[in-house]
Amino acid sequence: MPIETLQDKVVISLTPPALATPTTTGAVPATCTIYLHGATVTSWTVNGREMLFLSSKAILDGSKPIRGGIPLVFPQFGTYPGAPLPQHGFARTSTWRVLRTDVSPDETKATVVFVLTSSDLSLAARTAWPTPFRLEYTVTVDAVHHTLATDLAATNLATTTEFDMPFTWLLHTYLRVDAIEKTEIRGLEGHLYVNKAIADRDPTTQAFPALPIKEETDRVYQNVVPAAESHLHVLSGGRPAVEIVRTHGETAFRDVVVWNPWVDKAKAMADFGDDEYRHMVCVEVGDVVVPNAVSVAPGETRRAGQVLRALL
Numbered sequence: 001m002p003i004e005t006l007q008d009k010v011v012i013s014l015t016p017p018a019l020a021t022p023t024t025t026g027a028v029p030a031t032c033t034i035y036l037h038g039a040t041v042t043s044w045t046v047n048g049r050e051m052l053f054l055s056s057k058a059i060l061d062g063s064k065p066i067r068g069g070i071p072l073v074f075p076q077f078g079t080y081p082g083a084p085l086p087q088h089g090f091a092r093t094s095t096w097r098v099l100r101t102d103v104s105p106d107e108t109k110a111t112v113v114f115v116l117t118s119s120d121l122s123l124a125a126r127t128a129w130p131t132p133f134r135l136e137y138t139v140t141v142d143a144v145h146h147t148l149a150t151d152l153a154a155t156n157l158a159t160t161t162e163f164d165m166p167f168t169w170l171l172h173t174y175l176r177v178d179a180i181e182k183t184e185i186r187g188l189e190g191h192l193y194v195n196k197a198i199a200d201r202d203p204t205t206q207a208f209p210a211l212p213i214k215e216e217t218d219r220v221y222q223n224v225v226p227a228a229e230s231h232l233h234v235l236s237g238g239r240p241a242v243e244i245v246r247t248h249g250e251t252a253f254r255d256v257v258v259w260n261p262w263v264d265k266a267k268a269m270a271d272f273g274d275d276e277y278r279h280m281v282c283v284e285v286g287d288v289v290v291p292n293a294v295s296v297a298p299g300e301t302r303r304a305g306q307v308l309r310a311l312l
């Protein structure tokens with residue numbers, strides 16, 4: 001079965017047909033695992049190669065956010081004085097439901113749609129964030145194009161015009177790399193960023209085409225407008241490894257976070273191995289630069305997403 005729904009997760013396994021057809025040419029085996037806890041994608045393999053990072057110490061029993069894969073940040077990025085919710089909101093710590101699944105006739109593409117609504121939240125989360133809402137999260141694996149697409153749709157279910165739904169959101173993607181000292185990110189040249197890893201947090205413009213990861217990195221790039229010629233690329237060992245394409249045009253994610261905890265912070269995290277910083281980098285797309293970066297009117301829906309493409 002291309003899609004298997006288990007008690008705590010959904011597993012996608014795509015195997016190319018023995019005889020290639022015009023629609024299946026280029027297909028390679030692809031798999032994906034998504035936990036219902038946080039609707040967190042924890043694994044995506046392409047032709048046997050793991051593309052995402054999951055800490056060996058990640059906690060998968062639903063007691064805390066999963067360290068790795070693609071945690072979902074909604075409706076609050078980070079934390080700040082007066083913030084109504086814990087760090088990164090409630091989407092990554094809530095139990096999502098499977099809404100529907102779909103497999104293409106040739107079994108080279110599979111989609112799972114998850115849903116989270118106000119009624120799924122804990123009492124504490126509903127009290128802190130009372131706006132009625134519906135989140136749909138669509139995960140699509142394509143074995144022909146070697147892609148993983150993750151799309152979010154946030155709907156404001158309030159019935160009166162007084163209840164706009166302001167929020168921040170982000171796909172907190174952990175990518176696996178061979179060696180962090182040989183990793184660089186391209187596609188951010190000329191964009192303003194704030195470096196949260198240092199005391200001086202004045203906005204700075206990235207002057208060079210490539211961002212190498214040589215130290216603790218926590219950069220928030222703002223207004224990185226998606227365009228056909230400005231996709232993000234992660235290079236590992238001098239060769240392209242992953243392309244990141246933001247989707248949904250005018251409502252596409254506009255901000256990009258690049259994060260690696262480096263030595264000291266890696267050792268300080270209980271659910272992260274001391275040396276695991278050497279094999280991961282987070283490249284996160286979202287709308288996060290200011291609190292309440294996005295606002296959705298009652299009855300309206302906001303959509304944004306990304307497509308990760310493995311460059312084999």
